[in-house]
Amino acid sequence: MRVLGAIEAGGTKFVCGIGYEDGTVTDRVSFPTTTPEETMGLVLDYFSDKKVEALGIGSFGPIDPIPGSPTYGHITTTPKPHWGGYNLVGAAARHFNVPIGFDTDVNGAALGEYTWGAAQGLDSCLYITVGTGIGAGAVVGGQLIHGLSHPEMGHILVPRHPEDTYSGFCPYHRDCLEGLAAGPAIGSRWGKPAGELDADHPAWAMEAHYLAHALMNYVLILSPQKIVMGGGVMKQSQLFPLIHAKLQELLSGYVQHPALNQEIGSYIVPPELGDNAGLAGALSLAKLALAGA
């Protein structure tokens, strides 16, 4: 089997790994995200003796994933210092003459779960991460969704919980979904890091309110056959049943499908690829690039 390289480019760390076309990951390292030159220096050093036949990069964004665009392969407008306008694919292509797949981290994760994980055998799926930020990627009809650039499903507007007085922290929209429901919002609202709140804390019902409203919109717009929810906040596994019940309440039986009724427990699930979902996602982008080359 051919050796593939995967890069999960995150705002706090870059995870790199080696794997194969069947989704197995055989090596994994991680570097803190500092300046682009320093971070990519470590990444390129790591791959220098690995003889990869394709590279996949799943990146934090916003990015330009549209081949042929003048800024294809760049991180575009991130507020993260030094990274705005950085040509990630260009930096990799200068060192490795192999096909390079490039997409958002969440589009990668969606493709990974579709190829090897929870959505195997289906035509569509949505992957949402609830962590430092909120982002979602989707496969529809076997294809990752692109358009003008890529979807930004973490920044949709959701109705406020009637008891929520927290202002929201999104620098662009203040109280969009990410502003109200990403990990830092939970921490600021309740005065304690999300990971330290008890499983029966009222934070989780409020979190399920926001996430279920978002999922309702995604279900109504995309009709995905599977929804995979990952990221640090979703380690609170009690969120899953709360989200299932709230989504059913919100949909009120309008969309009739077993997945949304008796099978909802297997419709909205954690990543089957577990903590490897991001890296496997990047690996699936490498596999796609190899197939298209």
Ligand code: ADP
């Ligand atoms: P990132 O989004 O930066 O890639 P994560 O997906 O790990 O990283 O998300 C980090 C966020 O998730 C932080 O805001 C943190 O408070 C929250 N988080 C991490 N672990 C938990 C946990 N066990 N329960 C709830 N929230 C958590």
Ligand code: ZN
């Ligand atoms: Zn926003």
